Amino acid sequence: MIIEKGYDLRESLGVLWKNKNAAAIATGLVATLFSTMGPGLIVMNAAKSGGLTDAQAISWLLGIYLIGGLSTMFMSLRYRIPVVTAFSIPGAVMLAKILPNFAFSEAIGAYIVVAVVTLVLTLTGVMKKLVERIPVPVMLGMVGGVLLSFATSMFTAAINMPQIYGVMIAAFFLSMAFKGFSKKVPPIVVAIIIGIAALGFFNLITPIPLSLEIAKPVLALPTFSLRAILDISIPLFFLVIGVQNIQAVGVLMAAGYKVPINAMYVVPAIGTFINSLFGAHPAVTAGPSTAICASPAAGEKKEFRFIAAFSEGVFWVTFALLAKIIVDSVKMVPKEFTAVLAGLAMFEVFRSAFEGAFAGKFRMGALVAFFIAVTNLSILNIGAPLWAIFLGLLTSFIVERADFRADKIENSEAIEAAK
Template sequence: MEKTERHWIEPGPGIAAGLRDLPKSINVKTASAGLVAAIFGCSGPALIVIGAAGAGNLTNGQTVAWLLAIYGFGGLISLVMALHYKMPVTGAYSIPGAALVAGSLTVFSFDQAVGAFIMAGVIVFVLGITGLIGRVMRWLPMPIVMAMIAGALIRFGTGAVTAIGTLPIVVGATVLAFFLSMRLTRVVPPVLSALIVGLIAVWATGSFGTAEAGISFVMPEFTAPRFTLDAFLAIALPLAILVVGAENAQAIGVLQAESYRPPINAMTVISGVGGVLAGLLGGHNANIAGPMTAICSSDQAGEDKQGRYAATVVNGLLFAAFGIFAGLLVPLILMLPAPLIGAVAGLAMINVLLMAFQSAFTRNAGYQIGAFVALVVAMSNISILGISAPFWALVAGAVVSMLVERPSVVREQATPQTA
């Protein structure tokens, strides 16, 4: 046991063992769980990325390259991790990260953002190989990180509401379908139901737009990175913290809840490698993903926990295929009216926002004042010295906590009260 702990990358059964046992592990439940996870990741979250690309006035080719990077490498991460560890460690990309980038692209040029994507990957990689994650998280408490995420992403929730006023019939039907699906079935993801009903409503009302590229295949257009200090502070640091503190942390918690022993260092290292490689193609980060890991590791993927890694393999193949054919799919998606994209993106963020608020403001977690400061600073969308609000939210939250929330107070808050 002790010997295993000394490995900076945890050993696993190996890809050959994963491939050998894969045929007997694939069944209806593992395949359906992998499909559901892929549908979730390729619907609402893809619209968030496309919306971010629109905020930065990216060309269709740059948008295609972004999707190719995050879905292609996200799928590859799933295949490598699932087969090597025979565990449902599922790759995708940072959905909150895409939302953060959307705000930053109104301030920074895309080549600066691409440089920041690569730098974020390097940060995550270094955290993985040096084992610094624990120290960073002790210095920057999780409630403050989660409050920053909640404040930065709350605009997606309000955007879904304001979209109703712009396109009431289409968006109203979309929102209603989402909550009815959540109430009536657990088989179909609510965001998929919402998207399908939204598409039907768009067709019925004749609200489709016209994509500039029609339905022709769009080739990816790669962007040379430019490295700047401002983009490092405003994009790279918050993005790296999101990958480690939100995506990886959530995936680790999910796997531990299902009685797995997740390879924490390896998950961080491959998230860093995925960040660098995706950045080179113009994508913001390919990494271990919490929501997709939750679906593939749940009992939806079958009773045999040892075989659930097959769900991640299915998910990885579908993700990679989506990335490869993004050039054909993006022009079709861009024909959707903007209010529908905004509404579906906002609905897709509900669970992320709930997780962020619950993690930030659970009394037992402590750091409540610092978390509140981080929340309101992130919501303000303030920019100081060219650096956007998420960075200043982390700084302000941490400073306020150090000033007013003494360690003894935090410990007292975090200790359950007895009657």
């Protein structure tokens, strides 16, 4: 079997229909808001930084949310577990810096390389072994370094215009302080509402006519270059297998589900190939959205929490088809508004990255990876993210060899427990 055996899709649909409930659907909606309001802006920011046209930006959004939504619906029905297929948010952040240095066709070729390598490694059984051995803290250190400039840009905007962006950030954190409220209404939604109200009060919204139009794909043709593979494919590959997918695997293991590890790599790999045809970057198994849908908020009976993930898939498809309206709407507000929202949307990613990088093993390697990624320098035409991973790993091999032995034992025990 290429992927693990699961349930009949039609039977699962029957189970879903009989057990549909408000808690699961509402949780799916909350997860949708979490994964669209901020991350969608991050992708649009990357498209703008890369010099893409509006049509290409719309196609990018259409690809990641349409394929992600359909893949999520498939995985939910086949395995009846709350697993969400999405896209790499840190990958989109990284691309905002890297895309200006490449032709867009070279980036598409790099995405396809990620898909092919992930698929081959999974089908040959190598992926499971890699998952056991990759030191996640080093990669998280690299992610933290790449993300740092987005956090500083957010607070720079708040300092320059506190009456708008400072208020948005304050509203975000104040809503987080009320746990019950923030579970129902994501803090990023509060920040968006407050920010739009402030922009309107200060007459900073530019009127643009909006039309209800279904998003259309723009076919993206690839070209392949060694430089793009080194600068784009390799960092994205490590993000996919060592940071993104492994988070979702851990979430489901912790929740007591039997995890279809091959499927959680194969399905996003196929999704990545299809995404690339839309001009969209790699698909992943989403840790945060999977965690939301696997939580008790999705229902007391965990065997029916897959309904939350399926609901999110349906919402994602709807969001994808309305991508043109979303792209047009962003033009109505200052660029600082989207920068602040992107930073706030990534705040949990910041916290997770720094906590995972520096709270346990491989801290020296993670620290080296962080500092190198912050420089954003290119050496021998190879970008900082790859150098960060390589030199971070080298540092850990030199000074933290005991951590590799301990990590190997822990990963082996976790995978055995999941069998």
